[in-house]
Amino acid sequence: MKKTIVALALGLLIGSAGTALAASETVQAVFGKFNFVVNGEVKELKTDPLVVDGTSYLPVREVAGLLGFRLDYDADSRTIKLDNKLGTGSAGGSTTNQTKGGSSMETITDEWISLQELTQNFGIKINANSNSLSLSKNELVIEIKFIRNGDEIIGGKTSSGNIGLRIKDSETQLKLSDLRAVGIVD
Structure with a gap:
């Protein structure tokens, strides 16, 4: 019984030390202030970018919107998808290419x-x-x-x-x- 308690206490001590080491890693970052110009037009980000070790990290959804892209995020696969907002059909409608009778046709999907x-x-x-x-x-x-x-x-x-x-x-x-x-x- 005494050996079990000592082993359990030792296990908890080792486990908490590993957690403490993992939690002690830090990253220093600063908020960056940048001027954005898209197609000659000055744009402003609502969220300030982060700069870590000289690398700028921009808010993806916001930048995608400034560039005219729609962003979709698939949480299951952790995938960020960027698509043209206008697609290739009429305004606002994305298109899907379908083959019918050997010929290709476009169908507006939304x-x-x-x-x-x-x-x-x-x-x-x-x-x-x-x-x-x-x-x-x-x-x-x-x-x-x-x-x-x-x-x-x-x-x-x-x-x-x-x-x-x-x-x-x-x-x-x-x-x-x-x-x-x-x-x-x-």
Whole structure:
């Protein structure tokens, strides 16, 4: 019995020493302040990059957004995927190549567009507050009031009807076909 207690105490002592050694490793880092210019346009990061031993570590999701990419993260495989936001089909729709009867055809697999894409590709001005979005182009103004389920925004409503609205990967997206139906997008 005494040998068991001594062996157990010795095991705990060795295990805690290993943990203490592992926890004592530190990395010195400083927050970097950088100027970012993308295609001649000055951009600002919301999150300051870290600099460790002369190497800059940038927030991937934020930089991807500045460069016009959509970032998806697969937690199961720990994979970061970057894709063009616009794909190769119509604005906001990603495409999949399919073969039918020996010929290749493109199929639009989704029809969501980010607020950033609306501004960049359609010249739409956007104003937002906690209850709504206002989209304007030329003389046309569309007010989209948020539809909520508790604290979660699950859609949008205009005087002309509902607008598909979702928040995906911290990015607000609207359904392109609904924007066409209300006439704000051609």
